[in-house]
Structure formats: C-alpha cells, structure tokens
Amino acid sequence: MTARVVQVLPDVSAIDRVFDYEVIERDDPRVRIGSIVRIDLHGRRVRGWVVAEGAGAAGDVVLKAIAKVSPGHVPADLVDLSSWAAWRWAGKRRSFLATASQPQPVVTFGRGAPKSDDQLRESTPEWARAAFESPQSVVRLGPAIDPWPIVVAAAERGPALVLVPSLARVDLMHRRLREAGIRGVTVGARAGAWVACDGLASVVVVDAHDEVYTEERAPTWNAWRVVAARAARAGVACALTSSTPTVEQLDWGTLVETDRNTERRGWARIEILDRRGDDPRTGLWSSRAVDAIRSAGRTLCILNRTGRAKLAACAKCSTIATCEKCAGAVHQVEAAELICGRCGTTRPTLCLVCGGTKLKLLRVGTARAAEELSALIGAPVAEVTGASAAVPDTKAIVGTEALLHRVGRADLVVFVDLDSELSAPRYQANEEALALLARASRVVRGRFGDGRLLVQTRQPDHPVLLAAAANDPARLTDTDRQMRQDLALPPFAALAQVSGVAAPVFVDGLRGQLGVEVTGPDNHEAFLVRAPNHQTLCDALARVERPIGRLRVSVDPVRA
DNA sequence: CGGACAAGCTGA
C-alpha cells in the first residue's frame, strides 16, 4: 500500500511554496484540504495548511510526517480563492489563508428561514427584490436610505454573507437581525470576506464604495472584489449597495436604482458658498458660513488638515517658513513650535530670514480653524481629529473627516475647504469627495430631517458639486468615466504601484513583459505599472522573479 | 523566518 501524501503550505512569511508530507494514519478524516496542521520544517515545528492531496514534485527525498492536526479549518473553496487572490493582488497565499483562519468578529445568527415570511415580503420594496435579479448588481441608494430591505431579501434566499464597513456596524446589524428574528445571515467587516459560509446563497456588501474595504498593507486586497469572486464561483448573486458607486463597481455590475424621489430624499439639501469673489485675506470662514453656524444646532465643520497650519509665512517679510535642515515646508502644530513635515526637525516659531516671531498661517489646520470659529461665533468650539479620544459636547465642532464617522447625527455640516479634496492627487479624488458629501448627508439624515450641508468652494461648477447639489451621483459617473477612459485609468486599465529598495530591479524585469508599461519613479521612489487588464498585469507580476530586498507591490493602488 | 554551514576576520 502506498503512503498518503499531502501538500502543505507553511505559515512562514518568507516561504511561499508547498512541501509534501506523509499522513501516517491514512484514513484520518481531520486531514483534508484546508486542515490546519503542524509540521517539522528545517528543524522547527511550524503551522501550515493542507492545500492539496497527493505528492507534488518532491523527487526522491524522504518525506516527514504531519506532526499534529490543529483545530480549525479553512473550507476548500476559500483555499482555492486564496490562490486566486494571491495572483490578483500579487501577494502570498499565506496572508490570505491566515486571514481565513483567524477567529473573526463575525456573527452567524442561527440557521433557517426568517420568522414570518409574508410579513417580511410585504415590506420588501421593489429595489431590494431587484438586487438579486442579476448575478452582479449595484444598488444605488440615497445616503440616508436604509439598505436593510436588501439584507432581508438576501436572507429569504437562504444563507447569506453580509459585509458592512465597520465592526460597530457588525454589532448593529447583528442586533437588528436578532430583533427581526432573521436567521442564516453571517455578518462581517472587511475580513469577513474570508469567513466560512455553508450553503452560501447570496452576498451583500453594504456601502461598497467605502475605502475601508481595501486593505492598506500589501497585498492590497479588496473585500468587495473578494466576495464578488466568491459569489461568482459559488454561482450565487452578489449585490453591492452604495450611495456613490465607483466607476469600477458600475463597470462590474448591473445598476439598480430606486425611484428618483426616494433617492433624492436620502440626500441632504446642499448649499454651495461660492468664495471666488471673497478677498483671500478673509480667511477660512466666510460670513455666510458663520451666520449659518450661529443659527444652526449641532454643527460639524470638516477640514482635512490637522494642527494649526500646514504652511506659514513670516508676517513681516512674507518668506515661506521652511526647515533649516532640509528646506521642506514646516507645519505649526502648536502656536510656539514649528515642525518640518519632511524630516521632523523642530524650532520655535521664528523667521529664519528676518527673525520675526509673527507668522501668517497660509494653510490653516483644524486647531487654528477652531480658534478662529470660536472667536467668530462667540462660543467654545471643540477640535476633533482621528486621534481624539472623545467627542466633546460643544455646539460646533471642527475636525477632519473622521468626525463624520464619530458623530452619528448633526443639524449642519460645513465643508470648510472642499477644494483641497477636489484637487487631491488621486484619480479617485472626485469619487471620494462625493462619498464625503454623501456621508455628511447621512449624518444630517438626508431630507428626512431639516439638516443641510454647506460647502465653501472656489469651484462651484465642479462636477462633484453639480452632482451633489442635484442629488444625482450619475452626473459625476459620466464625467469621471470619460476622464478615466481618456487617461487610461481603471476600469480601462489595470494599475500596480511598486516601491521599496528592490523596486528598480523588479520593474526592469516587468519592462520586458508584453502589454506592460512602466513609468516612474515618482518623488516617493515608486513606479507605476500599467496593463490593459488585470489578466495581463497580474500574470506579468507573477512571472517576473522577485529580487531580494524590500518590495511592495500594490495592485489597484489608492494613491495614483 | 530561522537554523546550518561556509567564508572571513581577529588575536594569541
């Protein structure tokens, strides 16, 4: 009788290859594809995953035995998906299998059909039913429209996987499911894309445009792409919901819209404050914004710059304040001190040219903005950034966009300087700016309350603002799509960003690949790799040998 | 990753 042999992928980051091991007890049912085992490898005992049955190209080496079978198991379909994901995001299988093996903060609530079928079906609107008519759909909902009916519709079809953008919303969703008596729904955040689901019948991704679905560290995989692939492999429907679907998502799936009025009610009234006529010395706050803040209730003022100022000049001689060591622009975090944004050198607030100690703050941050607003409205104004512990109870708060995630409800949201978002050097900048306005619309409860948004801008005719003011994201999609086509950007091309000390050697290898174009390095020493599609791009990235040394490959980079 | 082993350096 021949020995039973399986292939094992070790859980060791530097080893991206499989090894053959013998299964001593041939019929051990615990050893199967996806089993988590311990193996002896090169003198130490490490964790690994059984990824295939039967011997690989082992040659005539003497095989070692699987030392131990650990608890836990990755279903075979996810083992297979991990190979695809490793190709798709130019990463190692190990990182995906590790995610799939983690105890995840997901909630699987029972099994079976919803409590009262008829009652639920009656309250299911047409658009929620339509979400599963096509195998791939994108349901566009006004920002303040609750996607819950889609979750109910998914549960009716059988075991469902639902992704939401944060752990807090996993809890919230779980509570609602329990209260509604709905069973058979697995809820997770980004890593939930890798959770086991028996008999999966449908997949829903809530707020699919949200960038938290993208892993920041390489491999830069994206949860909606993973569950979309997973659904396609399982032959089940996948529905994305979003107030502002991305061009890539609309390229992927069939758009499902609600009726125009329902969508409109989900968006807040948006007022554009055209500041082109204002004297630049007026400062950050237009008088119209100050009046609105005075008469409103809870107000959130969004400014995506922390500290007091990102750029300053001497009040006496107008010289831009720079670092004495590296000549980078210095930031003012606190009034008395300047910090170089590039090398971190600090010095007291002092002009290097004339010795002046008074500065004009040119690109004011949240700290200074809060001080100014407080003086203008004659009331205390708190400052909240991503690093802040608690949200204070002042009437007006100035903060970065983190504020929109931390405060559930407001009466007025003011975008102090949306122009800095609109001109951000990323091709997704428009989509992100519109998504920000959508998030603010949700915070003021769209047209369901009497909240509103105020946008200070010098670009009142910008497509983002026209789309937002019309409560019609499609208007931006059309212009953005054209721009992407003209500039050969996704979804009309596939991109990867390559950085790290080994990047120059690696991209040299890529230059010889058919259909692949390399540009760079940019000022961060990163190269951009472009191909007509992911097949070409990812095949090339997989084919070219990786040189030793640090190398980061970001497929579908966020900052490009 | 981390153990093994070889090559290189140092001091007696």
Next chain:
DNA sequence: CAGCTTGTCCGG
C-alpha cells in the same frame, strides 16, 4: 587555529 561575526542557502 579556536572563537567569533557575517553572509548565503534552503526547507519535504
């Protein structure tokens, strides 16, 4: 030439 560091290789 022992004793140590540094570098390269490779795992079943």
